[in-house]
Amino acid sequence: MGRRDYENDPDAPKANSLVPAASTVVRDDEGRVLLQRRVDNGMWALPGGRMEIGESLPGCAIRETREETGYEVELIGIVGTYTDPGHVFAYDDGEVRQEFSICFLARPVGGQLAVSDESTEVRWAALAEISGLPMVASIRRRVTDALSGPMPVLT
Template sequence: MAPPIHPPTHRVAVSAVIINDAGQVLVSRRVDNGWFNLPGGGVEPNESIPEGLIREVREETSLEIEIGRLVGVYSKPQKHEVVLTFEARVIDGTPQPSDEADYHTWIDHEALDTIKILPKHRERIEDAFHMGPAAVLRDQRAPSISTDKGE
């Protein structure tokens, strides 16, 4: 008898739309491809969603954050991944370069056209500013760019 076929599991990832008191969002420039994105990454086994988000933001920016509302759930079936994006605010620290992100900047969300930002991350930022208090569910199936890493 053949072993049962199990559907592929989905990786759970998190990202943070960190907003300062001036209403600007923090974006980080990736070392590997030069594109700006939101801090975040994969949730580790035996780690909660909040623990994963706090860890990823700390690793990439050296910031301590307080997690706010859920902005959206972003399905990426081509990568077998689901990304949960949350609003957050800084409770301690100043953004510092890391192995993954060599530069961080605060930017008005209306000025996102002035930087090279991953389109899927831009969509998440726009959702945070324009979709109201309810979370969104979006299919982010199509690849953003050919060097689309770490989204």
């Protein structure tokens, strides 16, 4: 299913759903960031997705990261909350979702790189190369927010 992101676009369709979601900025001991190239829009993104009934938001972040990248992670902080009503995702099936996401900071604790049915590529990206990768503005903002502070000590 295809997806198009709109940010503060007066021609954007009106939202018809609001879904809690979580994403993660996973950094390894070299400071690289774990990214995936999405199937639905071809852009680089953080692992993440919608929360399921019976699940906590931190649990959602951990599950989505495992499903989309192959890595088990430990959450070590919160990057921020992203709930801009001017940011909507329009899907091919007619759903137009208002953004509602909490982004966590995480570190890998196991697993290995694995592509899922939601991605065409998964990789660790060095900070110097991230600015040159195609990303939607909201994902780039999360990465920038996560990298703006000191890197936590990974113990």
